[in-house]
Amino acid sequence: MTTGQGAGRTNSAENPWPVRTVAQKVAGWIDRLGTIWVEGQITQINARPGTRTAFLTLRDASVDMSLQVTCSPQLLHSAPMPLTEGSRVVVFGKLTFWPGRGSLSLRVTEIRAVGIGELLARIERLRALLAAEGLFDPRLKRPLPFLPQRIGLITGRASAAERDVMSVAQRRWPAVRFAIRNTPVQGPTAVPQILDALEALDADPDVDVIIIARGGGSVEDLLPFSDEALCRAIVACTTPVVSAIGHEPDSPLSDHVADHRAATPTDAAKHVVPDAVAELQLVGDLRTRSAAALRNWVRREEHVVAGLRDRPVLADPLRGIDARAEEIDRLRHTARRDIVRIVDREATTVEHLRARLATLGPAATLARGYAVVQRVIPDGEPEVVWSVDEMPPGTQLRVRVGDGAIRAAVMGREK
Template identity: 75%
Template sequence: MNSARPESSRPEPLRPESPAQSTPPPNSADHPWPVRSVALKVAQWIDRLGSIWVEGQITQINARPGTRTAFLVLRDPAADMSLSLTCSPRLLEESPVPLTEGSRVVVFGKLSFFTGRGTVSLRVTEIRPVGVGELLARIERLRALLAAEGLFDPRLKRPLPFLPRSVGLVTGRASAAERDVLKVAQSRWPAVRFEIRNTAVQGPTAVPQILTALRELDAADDVDVIVLARGGGSVEDLLPFSDETLCRAIVACTTPVVSAIGHEPDSPLSDHVADVRAATPTDAAKRVVPDAAAERALVADLTERAAAALRRWVSREERVVAGLRSRPVLAQPWRALDERANDVDRMLAAIRRDVRRVVDADGTELAHLRARLTTLGPAATLARGYSVVQRVTAGSAPEVVREVGEMPPGTQLRVRVADGAVRAAVIGKDK
């Protein structure tokens, strides 16, 4: 805040008022606040924040010779937000490290609201450049944090498609990395398609632009893999690719991401959270698309190997069949039958002999039983002069008579003898 304001802009002192006017009316459409009151209240609220430390990247420096105030713009590395700074030109001149646009700094100052223009500025009294050592220490702390959360776990890495429909490429405009990726990929697979998003790859605007490009490519249905490509550089140049927001965005992508940042010794955090780390942009191009010539050679080699394997299999099976055909059982299949024919004939003769013997023995026994049965049967008895007397009653079968009392005079009888039967009637009884 400015120490001296025009008299008209200062808050009016409180004056004794009548009881009817002791309470100010509430703010409403009928009782609006004037602009000066709102501006003064905002200035008072901002003034309560006091002095604060702020970190960011310098994106603009305006320090004209002979002026008493230098104007700077401090930008958040991971968001499209900035803050205006004012300071003494001596702070810039006496900095142990030359401050340029893109320098990462920590400043100490107090926010001021300029009521005349309605703007907020941070009046800086101290500027501390963030050195390479501090940047590396912060990266290591962030590396340990992300590793503890499991974002480096190999089980989270998604495999790259064998032949992507389209490759998303996030790189600097007209950069060597872009030329390397396109040249190598098209030489390996001429039909490859690219969705290119040119962004800043260093400086304070790099992270927001890369995040936007990642979201667009991840949402595209035909993009099967995304490549982040950048050439080599200093620690400060590669700093955006170790930003926590960018690392978490890479992990959140549903499309596989290849990180090809810098050269082999460079190792930003994006290499660890990405699904595949490529040593260079050229290596990334080799990983995302296959080599057509190599694939054709591989197909030809596999075809030849398959044909050779088939020929070996046929030869082996032919030898097996020849071995089977040379065996006696297949060379002379009837020999075993001929050898067993005599055994079969001998067994048949033995079976017939045994059957005849059993039949003859049973025939003899049957004849004996028939003779005994004939001797003991009623026909033989009748042949010896005996007869069978039966009483004939109308409506019933004849009944054998055993006693004289069963044949009263007049009883009709049937007398059976050896050669037939006669009918008779009882005319009397003899004692």
């Protein structure tokens, strides 16, 4: 619920304002705006002879918005430059709301045409702004597809640019397909329609690349392609965009923000569509080069294999073994001879030691007539006796001689 200023009562469903009150309030709000400067593009001029008021339509070049303008016919005739449809102007006036018919118009008292110098200065300022934002950065440029499934083309209807792009593309790759959007490429309605076409083609999943083409023109004719809204829309596209405006000396800003700039529409077709003949020739050349490289590699490997086969170790693998067999036999005989000699020498040594042992042993002494007398100890081993004192009478003895042993008892003893 709001309070109507000047209405004297609260505005509600039970206390609505009449149409005249609303119209008067709107007229009062607009009147408080005062005089203003407005820039736009003239799209329509209606100045009939003998009338005191001329009617113009002033349009925003970037969006589909317009404003009705009225002025004195003398103001149009006294302008420094002839004003025609498509002229960019700056006007000074006051907005007026006509309550009787509910319309809004701008009554102007001054009209200034925007000259080429001012337009170029504005483009340069916009160029610096977009560059500072990084929209010209090469790292943002998307690569063009090698063979696009479908090419989106934005150009004028039945224009030379359209014919050039299509003829060159079809000559290079006959199976190429296009999604064409014909729009104005100059004038006040160019930018809104190009924006709509660009949005539609970018949303089409079958379109792999978009070409914006125009066959050049004057600075005034190319102004739509330096529009800020169009430049930002090109940057925002997810599909690669090619700018082929075909105006080399003063390139519009769309050339800088696009993913690829083509000098002419023909050049754009050459960059977007591969040449089938050239590609087939390239494939043939690559096949020839790869076959030659493969043959050279095979020949090189054959030489390597032949060199390996010619080596003695591969030509006669058993030669090394045969050469070593005689040496092995000689070493075996030598080893056997040395072992036999060592065994014989050690056997002789053993015989000598055996003879010495036999000579020095008790058996030889016993064989010469000696005996070994041992005292028999019950539940013990016999002990050798050394003196008669160890053998009192009755002592059981064991007497060992050369060919055996006897048992005896001491009958008596002699000193």
